[in-house]
Amino acid sequence: MKLAIISDIHANLQALEAVIDHASSENVDQFICLGDIVGYGPQPMECTRIIQDLNCPTVRGNHDHEVAGNGSLDTLHQDAQASLTWTRKILTDPQRAWLGALPYVRRVGRFSIAHATPHRSNLFGYVHDLADADRCLQEQATPLCFIGHTHVPGFFEHTQGVTHEIDSSYCTLSEVSKYLCNVGSVGQPRDSDIRASYVIFDRTSRVIQRHRVVYDVEKTQDLLRLAGLPASLAERLVDVA
Numbered sequence: 001m002k003l004a005i006i007s008d009i010h011a012n013l014q015a016l017e018a019v020i021d022h023a024s025s026e027n028v029d030q031f032i033c034l035g036d037i038v039g040y041g042p043q044p045m046e047c048t049r050i051i052q053d054l055n056c057p058t059v060r061g062n063h064d065h066e067v068a069g070n071g072s073l074d075t076l077h078q079d080a081q082a083s084l085t086w087t088r089k090i091l092t093d094p095q096r097a098w099l100g101a102l103p104y105v106r107r108v109g110r111f112s113i114a115h116a117t118p119h120r121s122n123l124f125g126y127v128h129d130l131a132d133a134d135r136c137l138q139e140q141a142t143p144l145c146f147i148g149h150t151h152v153p154g155f156f157e158h159t160q161g162v163t164h165e166i167d168s169s170y171c172t173l174s175e176v177s178k179y180l181c182n183v184g185s186v187g188q189p190r191d192s193d194i195r196a197s198y199v200i201f202d203r204t205s206r207v208i209q210r211h212r213v214v215y216d217v218e219k220t221q222d223l224l225r226l227a228g229l230p231a232s233l234a235e236r237l238v239d240v241a
């Protein structure tokens with residue numbers, strides 16, 4: 001049983017399709033989506049429809065939450081404000097309602113999924129470093145939790161009272177440890193690699209493997225410009241700093 005866990009698609013259809021194709025070539029049985037399906041990118045309708053059609057366990061991201069609501073976006077960064085205002089207009093009412101009805105956290109078999117943190121998931125806090133990961137793992141009720149939100153992939157292991165980061169593209173789960181796995185971002189990576197990021201969890205071998213997938217960045221950038229969205233959103237897709 002192989003699961004593809006994807007997050008932070010951010011309305012980037014080219015990246016989403018490339019990841020789905022890649023996962024299919026790896027014979028994945030099921031998808032799981034950790035939210036932020038929309039926001040920043042130029043194709044929110046198409047991406048929402050694809051995730052709906054995958055009919056997979058999905059949780060709500062902060063962008064999904066903001067798009068679904070009608071609240072003020074004044075406190076957000078300018079780019080996010082422009083993008084979310086535009087996305088609210090583009091999506092259909094049923095799509096916005098669907099995004100707004102997604103749960104913040106969900107149990108899938110023996111593990112859990114959340115967009116940002118496994119506890120107090122509705123606050124959308126960030127796991128930026130070892131101390132953040134340690135706080136999560138102390139409270140984590142399941143042996144394994146998958147998250148996204150920072151757009152930076154990483155594996156954190158809590159064993160014998162100590163949390164450490166696993167510096168590898170894969171992680172073999174031990175029965176005696178707890179794990180927090182950030183799967184990275186499909187549609188807007190923020191580490192030093194512009195390729196789409198996701199993981200495959202092989203439940204039989206208990207291995208989680210991270211994958212990076214090339215997609216047509218220029219096409220997404222062209223569509224952002226055509227939509228009249230801020231130029232910084234197109235630049236950010238190739239900003240590896």
Ligand code: ZN
Pocket residue numbers: 008010036061063149151
């Ligand atoms: Zn995000």
